[in-house]
């Protein structure tokens with residue numbers, strides 16, 4: 001039940017991420033009333049969350065379990081509610097356990113006005129990172145139905 005991508009989260013971001021050319025993904029985020037910060041505008045933290053999710057999706061494509069170590073967002077333009085942010089993210093490089101990603105958000109279309117940029121460092125972890133640190137109920141639910149989790153984030157790469 002991920003807040004960024006889970007269908008069950010009534011006020012979640014409901015992000016859908018798609019494989020692109022190379023080690024890259026695209027995604028869309030419809031900014032709803034529940035995502036408000038200042039009146040009529042998106043909350044900046046939620047935009048950063050969207051970047052975290054979109055860049056974090058690259059790991060699924062790379063088949064490397066990793067967590068966010070550092071994430072920096074540049075807020076270029078205010079984003080009104082009711083608009084759609086189109087994201088494009090790619091892996092810039094890998095050094096040891098460190099994965100360097102970058103992403104951009106554009107308004108209302110993949111060629112729309114750039115409204116935000118982000119860069120992140122993800123750090124590869126062993127799978128037991130999640131089992132060890134997560135609350136037991138949710139970890140057990142994944143272990144009971146591992147297929148659900150895999151299917152949810154499966155990309156068709158070069159289908």
Ligand SMILES: CCCCCCCCCCCCCC(=O)SCCNC(=O)CCNC(=O)[C@H](O)C(C)(C)COP(=O)(O)OP(=O)(O)OC[C@H]1O[C@@H](n2cnc3c(N)ncnc32)[C@H](O)[C@@H]1OP(=O)(O)O
Nearest residue numbers: 052056066067068069070096098121123125130131139142
């Ligand atoms: C049950 C199974 C379920 C599976 C489901 C999968 C779901 C997946 C969901 C995905 C979730 C989606 C995403 C989410 O939302 S993930 C949620 C948010 N992120 C976290 O909770 C991460 C919390 N932090 C940690 O666990 C540890 O600090 C990590 C693991 C990150 C590193 O601690 P660890 O002790 O392991 O490693 P290390 O400290 O030797 O560092 C290693 C290298 O990295 C460099 N470094 C580290 N931090 C920074 C930094 N801030 N700036 C610059 N550099 C940094 C460091 O210098 C070193 O470099 P070098 O010396 O090698 O050159």
